[in-house]
Amino acid sequence: MTACDINDPSLAPQGWKRIEWAGAEMPVLARIRKAFTETKPLAGVRIGACLHVTTETANLVLTLQAAGAEVALCASNPLSTQDDVAAALVEKGIAVFARRGEDEDTYYGHIRSVLDTHPRITLDDGADLVTTLHRERPEQLAEIAGGTEETTTGVIRLRAMDRDGVLKYPIVAVNDALTKHLFDNRYGTGQSALDGVIRATNILLAGRNFVVCGYGWCGRGIAMRARGHGAHVIVTEVDPLRALEAAMDGYRVMPLAEAARIADFIVTATGDKHVVDAEHLAVMKDGCILANAGHFNVEINIPALERLAENRHRPRPHVTEYRLADGRRLRLLAEGRLVNLAAAEGHPAAVMDMSFANQALVVEYLWRRQGQLPVAVHPVPAEIDQEVARHKLDALNIAIDTLTAEQQAYLASWQEGT
Structure with a gap:
């Protein structure tokens, strides 16, 4: 049986319906999942995630699983877990440690349960997973290839760790991607x-x-x-x-x-x-x-x-x-x-589509470059940001212009003037 600590396994059928509903609003992530299913870029990679356990997160986790990863998930907030979603993910073989309304001791106990799986990559929303790892499990730090951070609050904490010289592995600030904060933070x-x-x-x-x-x-x-x-x-x-x-x-x-x-x-x-x-x-x-x-x-x-x-x-x-x-x-x-x-259901799936597309592509990027990135808080590579935007426009059936060769040359030169 899949290791877990959830409120009610019988809620899984309801959870699947809602996960599929959200998935219909996440076409960019669906494209990435299709590609990952074929290429398996994360085969055998253990991923530890501390995220809001919602229908949108479920679609990200299933995308990482389709890429071959073994995912363990806990909640990043005691009141954000959707219990039916947690049950559905356990049914799919995801190790979920999350109960809506859990107290603080249980919350941190669930973070430790995720760390018990010895992840190679971390996904965080608020930096509680990363800070707990650094404080309580320093012996595991050498196992980590890299991590991602989803929120403004988490990025602030991680940059403080970096300034203080205590951060021990590279983390990509997904929150700072343009296709994340301009849409997720504002419209979501x-x-x-x-x-x-x-x-x-x-x-x-x-x-x-x-x-x-x-x-x-x-x-x-x-x-x-x-x-x-x-x-x-x-x-x-x-x-x-x-x-x-x-x-x-x-x-x-x-x-x-x-x-x-x-x-x-x-x-x-x-x-x-x-x-x-x-x-x-x-x-x-x-x-x-x-x-x-x-x-x-x-x-x-x-x-x-x-x-x-x-x-x-x-x-x-x-x-x-x-x-x-x-x-x-x-x-x-x-x-x-x-x-x-x-008090509600969190951000609409359509904006989380871009945020979690960034997450999925950045995880792939981190794994391909394990051992190559210096310890720091890194920006999302511009090519990933652009790729997510192009996919989203395509999914919305929106076409845009492209620069002509003459225009590209003009923008790259200084000779022409008034």
Whole structure:
């Protein structure tokens, strides 16, 4: 039997239906899987993956399996696992260690179970797998040929490891591929975060003050979609260039200490800690809704919220309402975890198609170049980025122009002028 720790194996039939539904929206990954099935570029390679266990991830894992890899998978967030998907993958021979709602000890126990398989390549979403490997299993580091990282938060952590001289194997920052962050982070997070907020609350956004903390690609997407719902969008930032861009894009920009006083919704998307802090909680109006679209549940200072509250209760499945001593009610969604995955289904498959196409091709690239890449956080090779974009355009039946020989020569020369 396949090694696993999942909630309910009987959910596999339901999981297969949803995996196939998502797969129909992932034509680029399907093309890669077809090619991998024939060439088997990862034959016998052990892969350890710490990713959100969703229908889209299932299609990536099945693509790697079709390439000949032996995959072990755990969750990258305690609330992001889709239990029916986990059951379906186990049925297919994937070692899955993931239970929706698992506690922190179980979460890290599952990461260790993946490391017990002695992977040669790691796939990470937030860098918990990589950091656990470096802290607890240094003797295994020599076995690793390379790894990938899916998220902005994870890339930040890995670059810090690299700067501190503790990173011990090369990692490719898949998050930084143009075909990843321009689409997954912006359009994926924009749609799925709003989906999570709306599913959790069923409260009308139109006419409400909707605060977005952070104007990176995820924040841009959330702000864009909230404005599309008729909300009055306010952006808070610490980066002057991003703040200026938000202002030029037509949003109000102000410090969070001011925005918190008038906010109906506050959504964080920064990758940092305690963005919403005690000083902001102290001035929020009654009924303010707090949600996080960043990777970890530290962007909202939940311990400070707990200290301020006299009591709390659950009026809806993904809403915790905290009643403060002065009578105000503050409503936290999805326990401060990723609202798009904890309260909804995560990014649409069509954008994850490009992100996971990058993952699959980068894994192949890493394995072909094992021992050749220096220890560092590497960008996705431009040729992979371009290949994914071409495949996506082709799948959408979109044709584009090509440069003529004359145009190519002009762009490569300096002789011609005015």
